[in-house]
Amino acid sequence: MNIRIGHGYDVHAFGDGDHVMIGGVRIAHDHGVLAHSDGDVALHALCDAMLGALALGDIGAHFPPADPQWKGADSRVLLRHCQALVAGRGWRLGNADLTVVCERPRIGPHAQAMREAIASDLGVDAGAIGVKATTSERLGFTGRGEGIAAHAVCLLVAA
Numbered sequence: 001m002n003i004r005i006g007h008g009y010d011v012h013a014f015g016d017g018d019h020v021m022i023g024g025v026r027i028a029h030d031h032g033v034l035a036h037s038d039g040d041v042a043l044h045a046l047c048d049a050m051l052g053a054l055a056l057g058d059i060g061a062h063f064p065p066a067d068p069q070w071k072g073a074d075s076r077v078l079l080r081h082c083q084a085l086v087a088g089r090g091w092r093l094g095n096a097d098l099t100v101v102c103e104r105p106r107i108g109p110h111a112q113a114m115r116e117a118i119a120s121d122l123g124v125d126a127g128a129i130g131v132k133a134t135t136s137e138r139l140g141f142t143g144r145g146e147g148i149a150a151h152a153v154c155l156l157v158a159a
């Protein structure tokens with residue numbers, strides 16, 4: 001088999017703060033998120049998708065929330081670590097597709113910058129990275145503005 005599919009999902013609750021990190025992009029906001037790292041829900045979902053594609057466990061197994069090394073960590077560092085794991089096993093990213101779920105902030109104005117940041121970290125063209133967003137029509141925890149969720153899928157191709 002020379003392709004592998006992966007899926008990831010992550011959630012972070014809003015907390016005090018003046019910005020959120022999403023898809024490697026800093027977005028000014030009236031809340032931050034509660035997290036051990038920088039709380040980049042989109043990159044965490046993508047890390048899990050890449051790890052999942054090779055059945056390598058999940059993000060918490062590789063970057064334990066109890067490990068002070070990851071306190072405040074830039075999630076792009078985690079993503080590059082996952083990329084190195086994938087490459088070291090003879091795989092490369094074919095494409096990835098992300099969906100961020102929140103009422104606010106608006107993701108659309110930042111989607112291209114997110115695609116470029118992710119593509120840069122994964123060594124692919126931005127055309128291989130989809131970034132989309134949706135509200136949840138005011139339903140559920142995202143709809144009530146309690147947090148942000150993100151979904152990611154990816155395809156790995158034998159290098």
Ligand SMILES: Nc1ccn([C@@H]2O[C@H](COP(=O)(O)O)[C@@H](O)[C@H]2O)c(=O)n1
Nearest residue numbers: 102103104105106107108133134135136
């Ligand atoms: N946080 C968000 C949520 C949505 N968008 C954009 O708005 C479009 C419509 O959202 P609905 O939830 O009403 O379907 C969506 O397709 C996105 O383009 C956004 O940028 N940021």
Ligand SMILES: C[C@@]1(CO)OP(=O)(O)OP(=O)(O)OC[C@H]1O
Nearest residue numbers: 035036037059060063064065070
């Ligand atoms: C990223 C890690 C790093 O310790 O912590 P958090 O920022 O809390 O994020 P989460 O999505 O809960 O994933 C677990 C951890 O790997």
